[in-house]
Amino acid sequence: MLTMRDVRKVYRTDLIETHALSDFSLHVRPAEFVAVMGPSGSGKTTFLNVAGLLDTFEGGTYLLDGQDVSRLSDDQMSRIRNQKIGFVFQSFNLIPDLDVFDNVDVPLRYRGLPAAERKDRIERALGLVGLSSRLRHLPSQLSGGQQQRVAIARVLAGDPRLILADEPTGNLDSLMTREILDLLEEINGRGTTIVMVTHSPECAARAHRQIHLLDGKVVDFDAVPTLAREEPLAAAR
């Protein structure tokens, strides 16, 4: 589903260069549920941005669903994000001025789907996350867990091949966290690939596989016991 080989990403300022990803390689199989962990600054967000085509990268190759996405135009990347990738963000990233229905509708409109199909998809997706009765509620009228479920409905409505989740339970209490993880597991169970960036070992434990990053590289968990173990624990407290 997702194959990165020797991907490099460097952030430059006038004074310094930061190698956010160095010779980064990773393979995620279709329908896999992978948790990406690592201490702050290890390159998790950069990996997510590159994997989600939110950011470009300097070197290496990246195959997404079998397609080389290394040298795509901005419009092509937008189309792939819209059609193949679903994002779940830590802060939900709902549009505050749009109600639940319109929020879920946002990526579908960019896809240019007809109104009737969009309506059908939105209602079905909101039904799956249990929010059919909140169509005209604004995000501010929902709890954090409900907002994240709307964000997941937004992903579901688009029926993506890959879901990239960035700390999806980072702003939720433990009950809500379980609910959202159950939901993600359920979605994964239907064959959607999920890559979830998280600090939480509990969340990571729900994934099929855990990947640890350090200094912009995938590292073996057992090879760096101290840092890799302490950091997630500290974050989970």
Added chain:
Amino acid sequence: MEMGPILRAMRRNKVRFGLIVTEVALTLAIVANCVAMIRDARAAMVRVSGFDDENLVNVRSTPFEKAFKEDGYLDNALDADLRSLRSMPGVRAATNTRFLPWQGGGSSTEMRPAGTKGEMLRTQIYNGDEGTLDALGVGLAEGRNFTREEVDRDTVRLRELGRNAREMGPDGLPREKFLQEVIITRAYGRLAFGDNPLLGQQLEDSDGDLYRVVGVIDHFYNPYGWPIHEYAVFFPNRARGYEFGSPFLIRTEPGQALAVAKAVEERLLAVNNGRNLRVQTMDEIKAQYFGPQRLVSTLMSTVTVLLVLVTSLGIVGLTSFSVAERTRQIGTRRALGARRRDVLQHFLAENWIVTTLGVAVGVVLAFALNFGLVTVVEGAKLRWPLLAAGVLLLWLAGLLSTLAPALRASRISPALATRNV
């Protein structure tokens, strides 16, 4: 295009968008009316009087020598002045009349068709001599000009009439009626007599004195306080006196007005230096008359430009604020698949809706304001094409004002979506 969600989102930010809608509406209402008034003023400035304005020179002779108090001396001096003026190089014609175009006024009276009990009809009225029409550069459309004899005769008769109290009849009007030949404008003739032939028709004034039409001129426009700009009656008489002096209108050869104006004072003082002279070309008189209108026009143009500028800046401000406030949101939209042009279109559409609502309200406001102006201060009537131009202007201003911040928004990276604030 996601018009529905944009509209629904705007409804949730009523104050912010409402202020810009109001600003656009007020701008359109004020700008449209300002432009209507500017156009009206400009149209008045290029209005053709029917006279040879470019080549007219006005001379006002005001005596201080006591000798001018005597009628005979005045008459002789007037004749000498006219002879001298008519023989001046570059002069085509000269006349003694109190009619002076482009003063914004003159003298007026009320008349009606003789023997009728209808409404009295106000008209401008001026004395003239046998050379007045020629000096103005106006041709007779019908009838004849005044003769020298008529002018001499009526000058004496009118002088006598002024000296002696008239005997009144039981109706409170002078018993003996006075009859004069007059030349009238066609517009006034139509007003008084409709489509009937004008020559030979008689008018009467409030004293019952009669005026027989012997000549008709077609083109006459002299702005007046009342809306009688095209109505005029000329009667034969000399205009001279010790207190009010003697006014002359000179028509020069084409392009000679300035040269004649410079030479005329020396010429007339050589004839008689017991008076003061004031010489003005018609261009100067017109410039004085249109001075306030030109100033108001300039001020209104400035106000118009400033208003459009302020409104545009308001739109720039609103859009810039929206972009700054929604940076993360734009990043999210980009992450969800929005292309740069989708973001650009989003802001342009949002602004288009605001501007359109503004101009819709503005159209109603503009007509309401215009109704008030036309009713209260005789403002210019607002016409649809002008308003349509105003709508286009504001649409364009709105579009251009939104473009820079909207382009900035379209360049926001989708990676901003994952940045936790």
